[in-house]
Amino acid sequence: MTAGGSIKPIAAAMVLAALALPALAGQPTKIDFVDETVGTEPKSLVPVVGIWHIESDSGKKVLAVDGRQWKEGQSSAGIADKARALYGERYAEFLDRVQAYAYFPYVIAPNIENFTNGEITVRFQGLSGRIDQGAGILFNLKPNGNYLTVRANCLENNLVLWKFENGKRSSVKWVRNTPTATRQWHDLKVRIIGTKVEGYLDGKLYLEHTLAQPVSGRVGLWSKADSHVQFADYTVTAAD
Template sequence: MNSANLFRSLICGVTLVAILPAAAAAATEMKIDFSTEKVGAEPTSFVATVGNWAIAKDGDNVVLAVEGSTWSRNQPTAGIADKARALYGERYAEFLDNVKSYAYYPLAVAKDVEDFREGEISFRFKGISGRIDQGAGIAFNLKPNGDYLILRANCLEDNLVLFKYERGNRSAVKWIRNTPTPSKQWHDLRLVVQGKNVKGYLDGKLYLEHTLSEPVSGRVGVWSKADSVVYFDDFRVETAKTQ
């Protein structure tokens, strides 16, 4: 198959586009707009592992919503063992061992991205309510043991933060203040990964740059915090072509 070949598949609202050049791994793009999902049900394109996630409507638009208004600490989602097994197979127990450690942070994992290493991840988000938080984040580098990285915006705090989670403990890697993010408005969050270098964009503006200690490799997803009620739409992953 040469570089002119192009294929598309549409499954449950997920559009996959891949261009396959000779002598190189494929560059791929995945887009999820939730338009074919069932309102009121859990998403089919994501595995809801922590918190309450469901398909909702924002006017005429179908979106993914995290519903934190009934949040209670240390409550993973129903059927978490089966969901973890679907994501990580025989290593699912490692994930389960740590999931309660960060149950303060709702997390939904994209089903069709098994190992993101380089490229871009983005989505639109809208903070609806939450007195403690209105957080929206891109989770990446998600390992079978539950460790991961997160690029997070917050409509209550107007900041953009790169966090890391290791063995259930959260710590800030880089903190950028004065990033206007008003509630009840749609915003764009974008992460760019090139080798060890990460960049964070909010509403098209580059705010955050950082060099990690090692390259990224793992699953990806959407993230929130505590009592946040946030809408998500137009989730997109573009993986870089590797030689």
């Protein structure tokens, strides 16, 4: 059970319906957690896998994935209700894939239903984690649970584009020697132009890859296993 407890079916539907506004081209959608409550599960992003709650960093509210309590196969509290609110009749298919990927915590931005082109940015800092200190931007999330993520790792100093498809994870593109110090804030950005994916860390372009198919679907934030990572200033800017 997550720090904020479960979300009841009606409450989950109301929250998602209230936030489900289309992202306008060129107009940033920014989530800064200023209206959230420290110690509770976030309301502005929907936890799907893992333990997510609001923390304070030097007086600023931030989102944290708390892998210190991580257990393999642990979905977020109230996930069935959240999945139903997100995907309607296809929620069972989505839940099946979530269980296959339960090693990898993630949250979804409920107000962005179909991101195809543009930029997604976030600030993050890795606090702890013996197995991993992973911070990723998730995108191309489909109703069947398949998705892509570009992630940095404070333990490995690399930037990787991962593909999660049909219950299996595979690497698409690796870039090594990307300095990512623990307990320091870093900027991560993913830029999508048609089928082209670009990954930036601290303002520097490290990763470039061309996908077989254009990007579409929901977006969010991603982590792995025992990572305790904080996120701030999550921004999605859609392009035409």
